[in-house]
Amino acid sequence: MIPKKRKQFFSLLYRGRKIARRYLVTNGFDGTLTMLGMMTGFYVSGTKEFGVAINACLGAAIALFVSGFFSAYLSEKAERKQELRELEQALLVDLEKSHYGEASRYLPFFIASVNGLTPLFFSLLIISPLYLSKYGIEWPCSPFLVAIITALFCVFLLGVYLGKISRQFWLWAGLRTVFIAMALVAIILLFDM
Amino acid sequence: MATTRKIVLDVLKPHMPNGVDFATALAELSPDYQVRLSVVEVDEKTETVIVVLEGKNIVFDPVIELIKKMGASVHSIDEVEVDGSEME
Numbered sequence: 001m002i003p004k005k006r007k008q009f010f011s012l013l014y015r016g017r018k019i020a021r022r023y024l025v026t027n028g029f030d031g032t033l034t035m036l037g038m039m040t041g042f043y044v045s046g047t048k049e050f051g052v053a054i055n056a057c058l059g060a061a062i063a064l065f066v067s068g069f070f071s072a073y074l075s076e077k078a079e080r081k082q083e084l085r086e087l088e089q090a091l092l093v094d095l096e097k098s099h100y101g102e103a104s105r106y107l108p109f110f111i112a113s114v115n116g117l118t119p120l121f122f123s124l125l126i127i128s129p130l131y132l133s134k135y136g137i138e139w140p141c142s143p144f145l146v147a148i149i150t151a152l153f154c155v156f157l158l159g160v161y162l163g164k165i166s167r168q169f170w171l172w173a174g175l176r177t178v179f180i181a182m183a184l185v186a187i188i189l190l191f192d193m
Numbered sequence: 194m195a196t197t198r199k200i201v202l203d204v205l206k207p208h209m210p211n212g213v214d215f216a217t218a219l220a221e222l223s224p225d226y227q228v229r230l231s232v233v234e235v236d237e238k239t240e241t242v243i244v245v246l247e248g249k250n251i252v253f254d255p256v257i258e259l260i261k262k263m264g265a266s267v268h269s270i271d272e273v274e275v276d277g278s279e280m281e
Contacts, residue, residue, distance in 0.1 A: 015209075087207055090238040091266055098264040100207070 016107045019076070021165070023115040027068045028158050029177070031119025033184055034060055035126040036151035040185050043144035044192040050134045050143065054127060061123030069116030076108035126151045148185070155181040197251040201272035202244045203233075206265035212242065218259060225249045243271070 035057060042053045084104045088095050095101045126147050133143035156174040163173025206215060216228040229245040246256065260267055 087238055087264070090236070091205055091207065091264070093261070093264075093266040095264050098262055100264040 016111055020111050020114040023072060023111060024118050025158055025162055027115050028118040028122055031064050031122045032151055032154045033181060034064060035123050036148060036181055037184060037188060039144050039147040039151060040188045043142060043148065044189060050130050054130050057123065057127045061120050064119035064123060065116045068119055069112045072115035073108050073112035076111045080104035080107055122154050125154060152178055152181055196276045197253065197273065198247065198276050199274035200246045200251055200270065203268040203271050204242050204244050204260060204265050205239055205268055206242055207239055210263055215263060218263060219246060219256065222255055222259060223248055
């Protein structure tokens, strides 16, 4: 249970959930499509070196995490600071030690964590078939194809989540995002031809 | 020892926390506190409220400290009721 004295602080932090939700979808989509693009590229090029593919994808996943975390942290910190200053000017008081001040310090970190960890999580999930294959797990088809299917499933899940937020039919919302991902695969295949 | 029974404060607060949370937080300072809050003026980022705090023995400092912690500021003490007799 949240201590009574911290209630306002947590409710202010809770206000950041909408921003975090937006970042979750945006960067989750970013990470998933990046991995989907890489997996499709590896698949069409006929790569058999899983180690190389894993390292390349891992590099991209870490880059997405670092970029997602710091870009959100810096921009959110600037936004919160400005918001705090505006409120301070309206109230003519120093809010640094208030719940507002505390929340404006923690909120950017919370949002940045969501923004950074989401693409990393999806990327690791998509890379996992390659890892499993490297450690002896046999797939009925190419591990790259399994990774592509995993990526499409992740995109579908993000679509379903968006559908849930906007109260749309979940299947249609999920299929819509899958369609976008399929378009990406089609463009990559077109380049390969 | 004199005991403060009632304080009326003119407070400028942000919209968050809302009146209910603001008054509840003040009332939770002591089990015998009763809080009445009325909004006098609403601006874009702030609102002016009149807080009427009643209790058997109001301790002023924690009240002010909590108001500041919630991001508000006390503009003036509009009314005070102090009892000079011994507390029972």
